[in-house]
Amino acid sequence: MSSDASIHQALMRALDRDTDSFTELLTELTERVGRDRVTAILNSVSPRGQHSGLSNCQKRTSLSVFEMLVKEFKVPTSTADGTKSTPLIAAICSSAEDIVQFLLSAPGKLNLDAADNQGCTALHWALRLSQSDVAKSLIERGARVDLATTTGMQPLHDAAAENLVELLPVLVQRGANVSAIDKKGNTPLHFAMSKGHLDAVEVLTEKLASPVDGHNIAAANGNLKQVQMFVARSKNVNQLDQNGASAVANAKENGHSAVVEYLLANGGLEIDAAPAQPSAGEEQNDSDDHDDDQSDKPRKQLSSSERANMRRRARQHKAPAAAAAHASRDESHTSAPVHGTQSHEAGTPTWIIAVAVLVVILFVLAFVLRR
Template identity: 30%
Template sequence: MDETENKEAIHAACREGRLAAVESLLSANPKLAHRRDSDDRLPIHWACSYNHLPIVQVLTQVKDFDIDAVDGSGWSCLMIACSVKDGDDLVEYLLKRGADAGLKNNNGQTPLHFCASKTRLSAARLLLSPPYKASPRIPDTHSQLPLHRAAAVGSLPMVKLLLDHNSPINSSDRSGLTPLHHAIAEGHGDVAIELLRRGADSSRRDSDGALAIALAPDRKVRTWILAEAEKEGVEVVTE
């Protein structure tokens, strides 16, 4: 084993889910919990990435451990957990340990942005609930809210959840795109109708001057949205 591999043995053990090895390494040198690897990550970042909750629990018990320590990209453990499949237990544990639900990474994204992008509905509900009360009103560096991401990926339940928690509905990102623009552009008609029902302004134009309905990927999507909007009694500006 070369020097780099030896220094990063605990990181490898965390990735691979080898709890006994992690415990043994920490017993010999607790400071290893604070050691960064060549990717500028702590052992816990790898444990979170692979959803190894027992290892995360061990690492967070180390003296002076910072639950909000970030990696080289500014990702906290909570952000990583919100991006992991079946990571709800991990998210809950980190929050109970005091993880900051409003922390931003280098791109200005909060844990809620990752829940929205990855459709982690249960984790989002937890973040938005007391006492954590994550804000759905925080934009990233592209001026996108979690609602923009939820609309773009077509998660109707997530869109409803964010709107129920007072997310701005007509906020524009740096390209002038509203959540409605994103939903229609990606062909998510059901999300577009929900946004329209909840007050989305179909007259808003993006930076290129395009209305949301003009971004429909094909005639079928456009026709369906206009027909459903008419049934709902909501107006869609088309020109």
């Protein structure tokens, strides 16, 4: 009798050939080894760690065979394979809409929010593959619209990126966050703009999001059509972005001369980003450099290079004085009295006194002898 692994491989090879071959082999195996064993094999894990149930079968079979597997062999509709892909996700990725609708209407609980190893749910894939009808069916059946993938993308990001304009309001109505950001800080509006989807951009800015952020992004990206659309809707073309820069400044910095010209002609002003505030350490250094100046007169703002030069000159000025002080200390150290010797350098040496006494004695003796 064949092993379960060999039966599984035979079924998959038959499925690779065509649906009829798979059906014939399935019927033959059922007669030979029994329905229960075939069912167990269809629901088992393959030697490579991939589930051998619907997630594999649906990619290469017809709806009729798929229905047979579910109804006759009780293959579960929510079991995932080795990549965590459920039969529903696999059917969507295979564009098998008839199987998708069968799964959605099949009896039993279907986990709509199960995610694969990328964190993508069935709704994510339906939106990414522009399957609007499938996405609508999933949303109507309660699929969550706020789940993020491993990169932080939510369904609204996918809808904006694919220009699925009719689904944007639907997602928002169901609770999607228009300000949601992925792990790179991108909002749905960023995706719509980067793809050049003016319709999606218009919906997001007019109904769902603030146009202020959008026109600054468009200015930075150099998209004149988007800038024109934002300017037409914006009450203030000089609204600053989070860095304190205007749309004109953003466009100029990125070399978009046509955008700069248009904005200037429509009341735009070049307002650069606010300068970074000096750190506490830099402020302390500035204070140290000028602590001898207590006057109330305004002080000239020095650049970092000028401050560095001032510190260098100060060190050069202090060096000779330090050297002199060091030499003085060395001199006093070498002239210090040695223990046990005469320490009064200003007094008369002892040997001179002794010589003088001796001379006096000799003089007295000579005087006495002459008499």
